[in-house]
Amino acid sequence: MAVSPQPLSKGLAMVQLNAQTHIRHDAIRAVMDRLRAEHSEYEIDTGINDRWDLRMHYGSLHAAFEDGGMSIRVAAQDETGLSYMKMIVAGHIAGQLGTTGGLRWQGDGNDAGTPVFFREIAVQSSTRLSPRMQRVRFSGHDLGRFAHGGLHVRLLLPPAGRQPVWPSMGADGMIVWPSGEDALTVRVYTIRALNVADGWLDIDFVLHPGTETPAAAFAQGARAGDVIGMIGPGGGGVPEAQNLLLVGDDTALPAIGRILEELPPAACAEALIEVDGPEDRIALTRGDNIAVRWLYRHGREAGRAGLLPAALGERDHSADDLFVWAGCEFADFREIRRIVRKEWGLPRDRHLVTAYWRRGAQGEDEGGEE
Numbered sequence: 001m002a003v004s005p006q007p008l009s010k011g012l013a014m015v016q017l018n019a020q021t022h023i024r025h026d027a028i029r030a031v032m033d034r035l036r037a038e039h040s041e042y043e044i045d046t047g048i049n050d051r052w053d054l055r056m057h058y059g060s061l062h063a064a065f066e067d068g069g070m071s072i073r074v075a076a077q078d079e080t081g082l083s084y085m086k087m088i089v090a091g092h093i094a095g096q097l098g099t100t101g102g103l104r105w106q107g108d109g110n111d112a113g114t115p116v117f118f119r120e121i122a123v124q125s126s127t128r129l130s131p132r133m134q135r136v137r138f139s140g141h142d143l144g145r146f147a148h149g150g151l152h153v154r155l156l157l158p159p160a161g162r163q164p165v166w167p168s169m170g171a172d173g174m175i176v177w178p179s180g181e182d183a184l185t186v187r188v189y190t191i192r193a194l195n196v197a198d199g200w201l202d203i204d205f206v207l208h209p210g211t212e213t214p215a216a217a218f219a220q221g222a223r224a225g226d227v228i229g230m231i232g233p234g235g236g237g238v239p240e241a242q243n244l245l246l247v248g249d250d251t252a253l254p255a256i257g258r259i260l261e262e263l264p265p266a267a268c269a270e271a272l273i274e275v276d277g278p279e280d281r282i283a284l285t286r287g288d289n290i291a292v293r294w295l296y297r298h299g300r301e302a303g304r305a306g307l308l309p310a311a312l313g314e315r316d317h318s319a320d321d322l323f324v325w326a327g328c329e330f331a332d333f334r335e336i337r338r339i340v341r342k343e344w345g346l347p348r349d350r351h352l353v354t355a356y357w358r359r360g361a362q363g364e365d366e367g368g369e370e
């Protein structure tokens with residue numbers, strides 16, 4: 001799993017779990033300098049050249065060049081955060097050097113066996129919400145960690161007719177994925193609703209067209225007892241803003257629904273949502289502080305109608321505290337990002353624009369995120 005850094009969360013304090021490693025490699029300093037540069041917005045200025053600190057959404061990272069190598073320490077409030085921090089380091093090193101070499105972590109966290117952020121979940125029920133949206137309720141154990149720290153998960157779909165083989169953790173902190181006939185199909189979805197006490201969660205799947213659509217096909221045929229895997233959470237939570245503009249197509253409808261439900265009473269939100277027609281509308285939380293505008297494709301292909309950027313372009317954006325959140329097809333994502341950044345001049349901390357899917361691409365291939 002690629003773990004993307006997210007804006008700093010509130011209240012990173014309390015109990016800290018720590019793990020550390022020391023890496024000797026000719027290129028390790030350059031490799032870690034690149035990681036530092038890529039995440040420069042998270043750096044805490046220590047004023048010391050050979051030592052630096054990043055404070056990220058999932059935890060913190062301290063790096064020091066000493067004893068002819070790089071000492072790296074990661075810290076987080078829980079095991080999931082600690083695993084993600086190890087993965088950020090290990091994934092970066094593997095990406096740069098082609099291997100994690102002898103990377104081994106010491107300290108807290110379990111580096112072998114089932115990832116702490118993995119759950120096996122089973123279909124409990126499946127309900128058609130609209131012509132193109134299927135809600136699947138899954139039961140699972142120990143779901144509390146999925147209630148905070150991100151709205152999204154990766155669903156792991158096992159190959160049809162085979163006993164699932166789930167991922168495990170390597171000693172370097174990377175996920176070891178099953179391969180060959182056991183390879184899993186991975187797709188990103190939003191937890192629409194979660195009940196930790198009763199052990200269930202809802203995922204709303206768009207039943208989109210296409211010949212090979214593993215996740216949509218799974219949802220369409222979901223039967224009670226079907227088992228899949230889930231890893232997460234990730235991808236940011238409800239934006240901490242008082243004045244929110246939510247922009248999305250059918251795939252972002254679950255996230256918009258959840259954000260509106262979890263909106264603080266003092267905040268206000270306007271949602272611009274593109275679906276095919278009025279029959280695709282889903283009931284959303286109402287309130288004096290919430291305005292919803294539906295935009296209809298009326299049979300035009302999803303991802304080609306351009307309704308969201310067009311509606312955005314017409315909208316007033318003069319409020320000083322406006323935060324824009326958007327999730328949609330890649331072409332719309334690019335245009336929306338251009339509007340909010342270039343035309344409106346919104347700084348990075350006042351928008352989160354994400355490509356949820358891309359026409360012609362499967363899963364996360366060539367997706368886009370800020």
Ligand SMILES: Cc1cc2nc3c(=O)[nH]c(=O)nc-3n(C[C@H](O)[C@H](O)[C@H](O)COP(=O)(O)OP(=O)(O)OC[C@H]3O[C@@H](n4cnc5c(N)ncnc54)[C@H](O)[C@@H]3O)c2cc1C
Nearest residue numbers: 189190205206208213214215216251358359360361362363
């Ligand atoms: C952070 C995040 C959260 C998401 N949350 C949700 C969610 O809650 N519900 C949800 O339904 N989706 C959600 N998505 C989008 C979902 O991951 C993609 O639509 C995914 O491609 C579906 O997988 P698939 O196996 O059905 O099709 P794929 O195998 O990925 O794609 C097969 C073909 O279908 C096309 N395709 C994919 N999605 C659509 C679509 N919506 N409309 C038309 N054509 C499409 C592709 O371009 C490709 O040509 C989310 C994505 C992200 C990044």
